[in-house]
Amino acid sequence: MTGIVVSDVSKSFGDFVAVDDISLTVPDGSLTALLGPSGSGKSTLLRMIAGLEEPGAGQIVIGGADVTRTPARKREIGFVFQHYAAFKHMTVRDNVAFGLEIRRADRAKIRSRVDELLRLVHLEAYAKRYPSQLSGGQRQRMALARALAVEPRVLLLDEPFGALDATVRRDLRAWLRRLHDEVSVTTILVTHDQEEAMEVAGQIVVMNGGRIEQVGSPRELYEAPANDFVAGFVGPVTELAGSKLRPHDVDIRIDPVDGAMEAQVRRVTHLGFEVRVELEAGDGRRLWAQLTREEAEQLELMDGQIVYVRASRRMPVALA
Amino acid sequence: MRGRFALRSVALGYLTLLLVLPVGFVFLKTFEHGVGAAWDSVTTPAARHAFWLTIELVAIAVPLCTLFGVVAAIAIVRRRWRGRALFNALLDIPFAVSPVVIGLALLLVYGRLGWFGDWLAQNGLRIVFAFPGMLLATIFVSLPFVARETIPVLREVGTEQEQAAATLGAGPFQTFWRVTLPAIRWGVAYGVVLTTARALGEFGAVSVVSGHIAGQTETLTLHVEDRVEAFDLTGAYAAALVLALIALLTLLSMNLLRRKEAV
Numbered sequence: 001m002t003g004i005v006v007s008d009v010s011k012s013f014g015d016f017v018a019v020d021d022i023s024l025t026v027p028d029g030s031l032t033a034l035l036g037p038s039g040s041g042k043s044t045l046l047r048m049i050a051g052l053e054e055p056g057a058g059q060i061v062i063g064g065a066d067v068t069r070t071p072a073r074k075r076e077i078g079f080v081f082q083h084y085a086a087f088k089h090m091t092v093r094d095n096v097a098f099g100l101e102i103r104r105a106d107r108a109k110i111r112s113r114v115d116e117l118l119r120l121v122h123l124e125a126y127a128k129r130y131p132s133q134l135s136g137g138q139r140q141r142m143a144l145a146r147a148l149a150v151e152p153r154v155l156l157l158d159e160p161f162g163a164l165d166a167t168v169r170r171d172l173r174a175w176l177r178r179l180h181d182e183v184s185v186t187t188i189l190v191t192h193d194q195e196e197a198m199e200v201a202g203q204i205v206v207m208n209g210g211r212i213e214q215v216g217s218p219r220e221l222y223e224a225p226a227n228d229f230v231a232g233f234v235g236p237v238t239e240l241a242g243s244k245l246r247p248h249d250v251d252i253r254i255d256p257v258d259g260a261m262e263a264q265v266r267r268v269t270h271l272g273f274e275v276r277v278e279l280e281a282g283d284g285r286r287l288w289a290q291l292t293r294e295e296a297e298q299l300e301l302m303d304g305q306i307v308y309v310r311a312s313r314r315m316p317v318a319l320a
Numbered sequence: 321m322r323g324r325f326a327l328r329s330v331a332l333g334y335l336t337l338l339l340v341l342p343v344g345f346v347f348l349k350t351f352e353h354g355v356g357a358a359w360d361s362v363t364t365p366a367a368r369h370a371f372w373l374t375i376e377l378v379a380i381a382v383p384l385c386t387l388f389g390v391v392a393a394i395a396i397v398r399r400r401w402r403g404r405a406l407f408n409a410l411l412d413i414p415f416a417v418s419p420v421v422i423g424l425a426l427l428l429v430y431g432r433l434g435w436f437g438d439w440l441a442q443n444g445l446r447i448v449f450a451f452p453g454m455l456l457a458t459i460f461v462s463l464p465f466v467a468r469e470t471i472p473v474l475r476e477v478g479t480e481q482e483q484a485a486a487t488l489g490a491g492p493f494q495t496f497w498r499v500t501l502p503a504i505r506w507g508v509a510y511g512v513v514l515t516t517a518r519a520l521g522e523f524g525a526v527s528v529v530s531g532h533i534a535g536q537t538e539t540l541t542l543h544v545e546d547r548v549e550a551f552d553l554t555g556a557y558a559a560a561l562v563l564a565l566i567a568l569l570t571l572l573s574m575n576l577l578r579r580k581e582a583v
């Protein structure tokens with residue numbers, strides 16, 4: 001059992017409250033994302049779990065043991081930093097072996113374990129290189145291998161793909177997901193990218209201003225956000241007749257139907273497989289709809305055209 | 321193209337006037353009466369004693385200054401404590417104060433009429449006009465170099481690698497030896513070179529506390545002065561050349577080390 005339980009944890013820097021009385025349970029073996037805008041306290045929370053920051057109040061339990069006052073080096077965690085934190089003067093092999101050397105594992109064991117990890121992160125061919133000779137994606141894979149080498153009880157990732165370009169990010173994300181399925185170590189991933197959180201995590205914790213807004217599966221957050229903030233953060237939102245809905249839940253008809261409101265097409269934008277339609281409803285409010293290309297082709301919408309819109313699906317909770 | 325050439329000429333000219341010419345002159349003057357005469361004058365008992373005394377002073381002062389410098393740099397950059405800013409400011413005193421004043425201060429504290437004078441005399445300890453005083457003077461004047469060279473590097477390196485080491489199970493000492501020190505090594509090395517150069521060349525402070533006893537408390541720099549005063553110019557130039565060679569050797573060995581690592 002290596003679940004993580006955070007109870008009533010707070011942290012201030014001077015007068016500024018970075019983490020405000022947070023309680024959270026991360027189930028054993030799960031991949032949980034801390035999702036929120038920059039400055040919402042995600043890193044601070046993660047660093048307190050790692051022992052790199054001391055909580056001002058509250059308790060942190062890892063695998064059933066209270067580690068609130070345990071130094072980072074004794075928490076048996078793996079931590080991956082946004083900017084890799086590679087040991088620049090060591091080769092890739094020595095970087096990965098670092099934790100095992102500290103633990104005075106025997107040479108043969110270190111060798112085989114490092115080989116195994118280099119294979120896992122596809123860096124076998126780079127063992128003798130220095131971090132400066134690697135690309136960003138390779139460096140981050142090395143950092144992951146280094147963190148995993150000591151078989152940590154939990155893996156903590158602080159925006160690990162934040163410094164990488166979009167394609168590498170996408171690849172590494174998918175790779176992380178597969179890795180987690182393979183190794184299934186309890187993992188917390190910090191990110192400000194909702195797509196990344198949705199794609200990778202089983203459980204998402206949405207943070208804002210040092211507090212938790214909602215905890216749930218990607219689908220729960222998307223379909224049943226607890227409030228405006230979550231709704232807006234995990235996906236686009238538009239408004240029709242005073243209620244909020246996802247733009248792809250706006251149903252556009254050429255002919256009037258029951259419960260539909262008259263609206264005028266303002267602008268149609270083609271974005272590849274998605275088509276965005278901006279509308280002005282009869283009550284003067286603006287909204288927008290997201291259609292598939294097929295839907296758009298069937299409707300043959302034109303700027304200035306009068307159509308009828310209704311919500312095919314509303315978000316279940318009445319949002320403030 | 322033209323501008324760069326002009327700039328280069330000015331830089332080289334400046335260097336020649338200020339450095340190459342005087343040092344070259346010392347070199348020429350040393351061998352004015354032949355290699356034999358020069359060799360004889362650096363192998364007199366007094367010259368040899370001065371040489372070994374200087375080496376001894378440097379060999380003890382530089383490691384102590386280095387240790388202090390690295391610890392001070394870490395205390396200033398990595399720790400938060402009351403008096404840190406004050407400590408950082410005080411660190412530069414040896415740079416700010418004239419070496420002669422430092423020498424006088426040592427006299428005042430440890431001299432026969434100084435604060436500890438009676439106590440030292442009663443216990444048969446001799447600091448001023450003896451090796452310990454010269455060592456103190458040498459350490460004092462060369463103290464800030466390693467810290468000053470290390471502080472910016474330590475800041476630049478940041479704390480992430482150290483934090484990574486901690487999450488991987490490393491204690492403070494393991495982190496220092498395996499992560500921090502290798503990361504700042506060139507800053508420290510440069511500080512060591514400067515410290516060595518300063519310790520070798522120190523004149524004022526050592527001059528005040530040494531008492532100038534040839535064959536006993538005379539370092540190479542003091543020996544140079546002594547030779548000048550005795551109108552033995554070959555001896556003076558030869559001793560000066562030895563000083564320059566030791567400094568050059570230090571600089572060279574650091575560069576070689578660095579080059580070897582870069583391969």
Ligand SMILES: Nc1ncnc2c1ncn2[C@@H]1O[C@H](COP(=O)(O)OP(=O)(O)O)[C@@H](O)[C@H]1O
Nearest residue numbers: 013017018036037038039040041042043044045
């Ligand atoms: N060491 C620190 N000193 C002062 N303020 C800090 C420190 N670390 C974080 N903060 C502040 O706490 C807030 C939350 O920071 P952080 O946890 O890094 O947010 P996130 O990771 O969600 O972007 C930010 O406003 C940040 O400026």
Ligand SMILES: [Mg+2]
Nearest residue numbers: 042043044159
């Ligand atoms: Mg952050």
